[in-house]
Amino acid sequence: MAALNPGDEHDRFVAWASDHGVEVDGIAPAKFVGRGMGIVAARDIKAGERIIFVDKSSLITVTAPTVRACKLPQNVTVHGKLAAFLAMQYHNADSDHRLWQGVWPKEEEFRSILPYYWPKSLQEYIPHAGKVLLIKQQQKLDKDWQTLRAQLQPSVDRDLFAYTWLIVNTRTFYWEYPDLPNSHPRLPKKRFQLTADDCYAMCPFMDYFNHSDVGCDPQHGPSGYSVIADRDYEAGEEVYFSYGSHTNDFLLVEYGFTLPTNKCDSLPLDHLIIPKLSASQVEALKEDGFYGNYTLTKDAPHICHRAQAVLRLMNLPTRRYTMFVSGNDDGAADQHAIDSALVALLTEFSREIVETLEAVDSVAGGVVEEQQSRTTRSSKRKSQVSENMATSNGQAVMEQKATLLERWKQIREIVNAALRSLDE
Numbered sequence: 001m002a003a004l005n006p007g008d009e010h011d012r013f014v015a016w017a018s019d020h021g022v023e024v025d026g027i028a029p030a031k032f033v034g035r036g037m038g039i040v041a042a043r044d045i046k047a048g049e050r051i052i053f054v055d056k057s058s059l060i061t062v063t064a065p066t067v068r069a070c071k072l073p074q075n076v077t078v079h080g081k082l083a084a085f086l087a088m089q090y091h092n093a094d095s096d097h098r099l100w101q102g103v104w105p106k107e108e109e110f111r112s113i114l115p116y117y118w119p120k121s122l123q124e125y126i127p128h129a130g131k132v133l134l135i136k137q138q139q140k141l142d143k144d145w146q147t148l149r150a151q152l153q154p155s156v157d158r159d160l161f162a163y164t165w166l167i168v169n170t171r172t173f174y175w176e177y178p179d180l181p182n183s184h185p186r187l188p189k190k191r192f193q194l195t196a197d198d199c200y201a202m203c204p205f206m207d208y209f210n211h212s213d214v215g216c217d218p219q220h221g222p223s224g225y226s227v228i229a230d231r232d233y234e235a236g237e238e239v240y241f242s243y244g245s246h247t248n249d250f251l252l253v254e255y256g257f258t259l260p261t262n263k264c265d266s267l268p269l270d271h272l273i274i275p276k277l278s279a280s281q282v283e284a285l286k287e288d289g290f291y292g293n294y295t296l297t298k299d300a301p302h303i304c305h306r307a308q309a310v311l312r313l314m315n316l317p318t319r320r321y322t323m324f325v326s327g328n329d330d331g332a333a334d335q336h337a338i339d340s341a342l343v344a345l346l347t348e349f350s351r352e353i354v355e356t357l358e359a360v361d362s363v364a365g366g367v368v369e370e371q372q373s374r375t376t377r378s379s380k381r382k383s384q385v386s387e388n389m390a391t392s393n394g395q396a397v398m399e400q401k402a403t404l405l406e407r408w409k410q411i412r413e414i415v416n417a418a419l420r421s422l423d424e
């Protein structure tokens with residue numbers, strides 16, 4: 001259930017936005033239990049109606065004069081530059097985006113939602129694909145901080161920078177700079193040279209929308225962003241759009257949530273397959289372009305072509321594998337043997353899942369106690385404040401644990417669905 005009037009700070013922001021190039025039609029921000037803000041239909045909306053337009057002049061990008069005025073080092077990433085700008089402005093009561101900043105989730109909320117902040121003993125149980133992403137995220141943030149710290153300290157400390165870096169990570173949109181050749185010395189002159197890492201924009205009001213695997217498609221053009229309703233909506237319904245074709249492991253690490261059903265979900269099988277390969281098999285797969293990136297999905301045929309190939313190399317005479325990867329044989333004659341090999345692999349995966357579910361349950365209990373005792377011990381007196389902190393840490397860990405258990409149950413369901421259909 002959504003609260004249609006989420007509070008004064010949101011009213012003030014909406015009024016500010018409408019004076020700053022944001023045209024809202026038929027939608028409103030609303031507060032949802034357990035997942036912050038989102039957008040609801042404020043009246044019945046018809047498919048094809050434009051529900052929001054945001055003029056490019058209101059975006060925060062590296063080309064904005066206020067960002068350029070910060071004179072940040074040339075070698076820092078676009079992500080780092082935007083995070084530094086937001087952090088430098090964070091305590092400035094006169095900053096242009098003060099009212100917008102006031103409706104973002106607070107650092108405290110991020111601490112419980114985003115795996116970046118989770119205790120190490122819980123991060124350890126993030127599924128393999130998510131852990132790889134989390135390490136990359138930590139490395140990118142660290143590198144940006146190292147490049148910028150001399151310029152930012154002492155007014156901006158690492159905690160504030162991490163928070164604004166994660167605000168950028170969870171709230172930016174893909175932006176292609178309509179006037180690219182002259183936009184910024186840090187950006188390439190030619191459009192085809194732009195990479196995804198260059199194309200970040202903070203976009204007021206658009207960053208209220210929550211993600212779904214189906215929903216409206218945000219559009220960007222030379223004048224700004226717009227969203228067109230993908231279907232009819234009744235007043236009060238939540239309106240989502242898609243952040244992209246993301247798996248739940250990606251959503252968990254980058255945004256701090258998973259979707260209960262997600263048509264884009266898949267699981268990597270690399271951590272189960274790669275350790276079983278001999279050196280010569282690795283060499284052959286690399287030569288043929290079939291090394292790694294093996295995935296499992298809930299729906300038939302369950303595994304990707306690359307996984308079909310590697311299982312053939314591991315379980316059949318080499319010539320059968322060669323015929324398959326060269327495209328001279330569709331592999332149908334061997335499918336039964338490959339399905340049996342896959343069942344063995346997934347049975348091994350099932351054991352890992354059961355063990356992980358049990359481990360998350362017990363580790364999380366330990367973390368709550370550890371955090372509570374650490375928080376209460378660190379205060380001189382066992383004051384109400386420290387008790388409240390301990391309780392909120394405890395609650396955060398319980399929520400993190402629930403998110404993690406939920407993800408492992410989704411993984412179990414994908415594996416079981418594949419096992420059931422292979423058994424038919």
Ligand SMILES: C[S@@+](CC[C@H](N)C(=O)[O-])C[C@H]1O[C@@H](n2cnc3c(N)ncnc32)[C@H](O)[C@@H]1O
Binds near residue numbers: 036105211212255256
């Ligand atoms: C662009 S913001 C969307 C607005 C945000 N909910 C807020 O309170 O301001 C992205 C963040 O919203 C949350 N979010 C987005 N889609 C969600 C969903 N389907 N379920 C739960 N949380 C979601 C996640 O915390 C994510 O990091």
